[in-house]
Amino acid sequence: MNFAAFPSSAPAIKPFALACAFSLSVLAANAFAQDATVPEIVVTGARFPAQVSLAPIGATVITAEDIRRAGASDVNAAIRKIGGVFGRQSLDGSPDFALDLRGFGSNSSQNMVVLVDGVRLNENELAGPVLSSIPVDTVERIEIQRGGSSVLYGEGATGGVINIITRRGAQAGYHGSVVLEAGRFDQYDARASVRHGEGPLSFDLAAARQGTDNYRDNNAFRQKTFSGGFQWAANGARLGLRVESARQDMRFPGSLSMEQFEDNPRQTLTPNDFGSYASDRVTAFAEKRVDNVEFAAELAHRERKVESTYDFGGFLSAATYDTRHTQFSPRMRHSANLGAGLNEFVAGVDLSRWERATSLGSDARQTSEAYYLRDEMRLAGAANARLALGARHERFEKKETNAALAVPTGTQTVNAWSAEGSVDVAAGVTVHAKAGRSYRLPNADENGYRSSTGLLDVQTSRDLELGVTAGTEARRIAARLFRHRLKNEIFFDPTLNGGWGANTNLDPTRRQGLEVEGQMAIGQALRLTGQWQRVDAEFTEGPNAGREMVLVPKNVVTARLAWVAAGPHSADIGAQWVDRQRYGSDFSNSCSTRMPSFTTIDARYAYRTGPWEVAVSGLNLADRQYFSNAFGCRSGIYPGDGRQLKLALRYDF
Template structure:
């Protein structure tokens, strides 16, 4: 908790002043792409702990981010639990305007696809850090909305854990998960096998997934280690398609596409290591991911079959120097990122081959001063060059291009505790996003890829934290130029660079521990997403709710836990309503969820429910009162878990 931070920092400064930099290894700074003490979180970040995840009964990482972190999510279109996450109101392109990282490895896709989080074993997660706002210096492309950093548990020498989890519920939902981990003096291994299925709320929306995750790690101490991890998943889904407003009101569960279906195979292998030498921490991640997606859509009873395969190779070496400057703790981080991505397509409507290579160099320095007041100031810069190729002999708006684009990012951050328990923090910077192959596959001008999107970011916040409560408030602004967005009003629909736009607003996070048993938390976001120039100057952006509010109440008793939550989402513009002339808007809605669990020795039994009021609502609608994708209705589940 915050009350202990001055002691940690004072100890760090004392050690740095009295000894060489290599002697302060226990003092690490999170948010720098190195291992970190969770007590020293990124400036202004929201932290979700493993205990909170377990108490809320979140079955996967995506659900934890939404339920506990208060991040707005849109129902997936394929029946999977991987909702589209939205930080700071980026609408349909929200997944391309935030970066998701798992233990230092970027999961965000180089295409118009949502990062797959449902394959991350929830039992292995130590914490989730949600850093809102521009973060392109460390994370590059697409980090304007923010970064979600998933940190898994580190092994402890000579320890063992294992569990079996079984769950069943409405709509023929079921899941079986077996996991285990064993650590010896200098070696640890773990594995998780999970299978789940559900018919889901709508007709022709069945979803099945089987995934395996396993790895091993050799470690000499807290600094030196090397390990690998393999993750493989197979998904099969039925695609329910969209409805009109009249069809939704008549029966939101129906489908007009009873035969559409798809599948996804994903394999990812990661090798990572860290080593300390001469007072420097050296780290590197090498990751390879292969994904195969198949789909079959029926038009007038005639099937249209498509398959694409994408491969991505990432290599991210970096170095950190943790030392002292005039008695102050200083952390200097430098690194390079290399990413090579390629995709081939074989379908009835496309033969698109795409390649993207990027190389980046970044440098970031953070100085901690005035330990009694937890002063922090940091600055960083990044230069990234993208080389992109695309060719599609069956293309329409774009049939081929080869382009090189260079982007710069920078940031300045600071925080200070002027009085006990109160921290003031702020951030200025520039972030960016480049058009991916899907964006450039359908553009206004033939063979002309879209210009890079750039954003000037600003944030000012205030946090009050004690052992019993924490309140954090932020105001923010993102001024964007060349925002990359799908505009259905141009040439029957194209991806384009919009006129200048803006995201600005206010965020409030609050946590209160009432007593040893009761705790309450809430997350509120108000965002104004508007055009600031052009023919739609002053008009609201589409698919962005002005307000969202998530609140939770948790109780812990003798071998028992209970958790209840509510989320309210404000109304929002339909997906094609750029000039704000549609006669209606997507209605606001409120959903409720709850879970009660009780332990009997090594067993835990639980009952949980989603959308308890059985609210009929939707968060995806891409035309005025049309192309509506209904969200899930009420679902109840019962689970049993055995720990050994």
């Protein structure tokens, strides 16, 4: 079940003690300690800040400047608009669209790992990460790594990883911003952030209040967020603490049939359905460098409460979900110069404990422990070759204390591996290849309503990617061919259980396709970027062999043109085209029609004078009536948002 449809009041964050345990490495030759220059840090590689030469192979990076230029008011929108990632309309009116890397349909959020500063946001249930609660003005960059990444990031990373990195420290003195925005459908957004640095100490605070009545009836959404942290950094060490809190209230408009959508896409048939969501998270982190060995760890605890109320013919049914999630991730990295090359060895442990109690009687628990190793070698010279090998072993223990629910208890173990490399075959031309095994575990919701008598089996995937990148910052293009061969894919099959459906392990399936990304500078002031993803998702064995998977558009094309003049003016315009896709219940591919394709256009113009900026922006400017979520054949439709116009005022200090 989607947690957004079961949103609550918030529990208080309970204090906990920070305990650190670090892995040790075998010392080798002294690497960077002898280098008096500070290497440029651009991206996060093997769960550590990385040099340019060891940036993740094939990653897409969205910078803070990209986010601001596009006028994205939340992280989810930045990933869709700038990163070209397809997202489905949320079911609860929130800006948290269901992001989909590599065509995993309605289970896309279960096949993608989302991290904030190295801490997982994924839950052990059918719930997507709430990215709208992350203050967008604190984000330094967003890294999108498509494809199997279970060695470093564990279960659920078959589609890829989205890593959100906030600012590390602050400049001396006080700096910050205040943003006020208002728009159509009674939309408003008030954000403020401040950061301060003095010597080795720094802190930051951010708060926001957002709301909108949204395009559809009974679809109002309200949110309040707060984020604050401090850190101390000196002598190769960094220590800090962050606290984050979010509160949401929303109303659920429900789905429509095709006839109802065509008659009035804004209507609701569920005027009395509503819910709430609350989340509190505290994270302590520590980093220390000793010569050519770096140690790091995060200890994070999150408490979340989700409540919902549904009207069944005048009878109001309420449900409450309370979850607690604690994670501890110590790791180390050893770097060494090897003649003309560089070697990086990473080892780490991921420990996790997840608990949930519901008003429906379920009391589910899951603990996991994982151990991983990864070694990467870069050979300097004209070829600039890189080779990386990695492996992971993880053990999960699942428990349901309410025996009356007949949910099985058990232990599941799984292994992952990866091999990847790249080489410069010519000046400005790099080819790369990746192969590996990734996995996903059945979550508490899926095991709670399953087709089997025991726990659902672990989903595994054999991953393969071949890619090429050519050009410079002024003109660059990258293309990736990929294939994921899945066994025991975990999915809700609507044809089971007498037509009521059930979660099950599917016959073997496959995702394969092509991704293309490009950017081009046009003169001094224009910059064109674009992404194209083509995915063929289908069954490869069993009675459905050759049939297409549901809710997977074959093609998604995104393009953006940014204008940054020398003066105070700037503008940005983008478009995304989404191809046709099978309806959510159409496992047999027998529905006479498919969900229609659609194109959405957004734009922003801004004028800046001194510390002030005023901007006008619009979403779905053509006011296209479309839908990206439909769970039945010509039914179960959740209409997309109509045209949205906004006016914003920003002050930086």
